[in-house]
Amino acid sequence: MKKKVLSILVIVAMIAMVAACGNGNGGDDVAGEDGYVPLPGGGSNIMYVITPSHANPFFKTAADVAQATAEALGYDVISASHDDDPTRQLELINAAIADGAAAIILDNAGADVTIEAVQLARDAGIPTFLIDREINADGVAISQIVANNYQGGLAIAQVFVDYMGGEGEFIELVGRETDTNAHVRSEAFHEILGQYEDMVMVARQSANWDQTEAFQVVTTLLHQHPNVRGIISGNDTMAVGAAAAVRAAGLSDIIIVGVDGSDDAADEIRAGYMVGTALQQIALIAEMAVRQAHDYLTTGTTGLPERQLVDCIAITIDNVDYLREFVFSPPN
DSSP, X not given: OOOOOSOOOOOOSOEEEOSOOTTSOTTOEEXXXXXXXXXXXXXXXXXXXXXXXXXXXXHHHHHHHHHHHHHHTTOEEEEEEOTTOHHHHHHHHHHHHXXXXXXXXXXXXXXXXXXXXXXHHHHTTOOEEEESSOOSOSSSSSEEEEEOHHHHHHHHHHHHHHHHTTOEEEEEEEOOTTOHHHHHHHHHHHHHHTTOTTXXXXXXXXXXXXXXXXXXXXXXXXXXXXXXXXXXXSSHHHHHHHHHHHHHTTOOOOEEEEEEOOHHHHHHHHHTSOOEEEEOOHHHHHHHHHHHHHHHHHHSOOSSOSEEEEOOEEEOTTTGGGEETTEEOOOO
């Protein structure tokens, strides 16, 4: 029997600062004990916004909000996608360098492969502000602003357990193996799930963040494991694909949760094919990155640590009507 969530984690626009730099200048070059030398930018008024594919509404929102915020602050914007291809990402970074970009807003194509590209921009005097995904290096980018994936994973895993009643077989869909977020979310899921011995994972498979692939994976797994009662997914795109597979199989009682907070997931929650998602406040994150870039270019500092976390919000049927385009707006 489904156990209704008694309380929903609602944390709006909280920033947990971690790995703080002593002088609050992000990843600035240190010039001496008492000062630092900010990167000047490339000399133009162009701000580059580079993200994964805009076909994914999460990344489209990030790109659109970043562009709108930058234009409102007086910048010319070039918005492009690297499609999670490190080679294409490097080409775009080199294009930004050639254009003398003032700054780069980047949702990167890999925690390790991106370091060199961001360093190239840094060496050219162009500051980079990372959103959504971190890199495995400090002092290369100026800011790394990401959703608190661990906190969000814990919150939505508890929602999943509550709706499952603490028991039953389930499937986990994971994202790209090269994506740090995929691992962080999965670890958080299992910190909660591991506390319930009657919750049994019968399959764990990557669908590479992709809706079509998730549909195919879940269709196969439902045939192999007919007693599955739940699916916990590393993002909403895969969760929506899972929901479509459940419908296609003529089922209606499988509990599905995701992570992102997309409008597609919200629609599935209203329709009863998903029970929850962990909203990553990507619109807020994108706006923060652009404003920090502007502050840095105009004052020489962001006044904030390089690594910044923005907490997620657990979304269920109880509060889904306050979610739209990755923005949660409950009544005052």
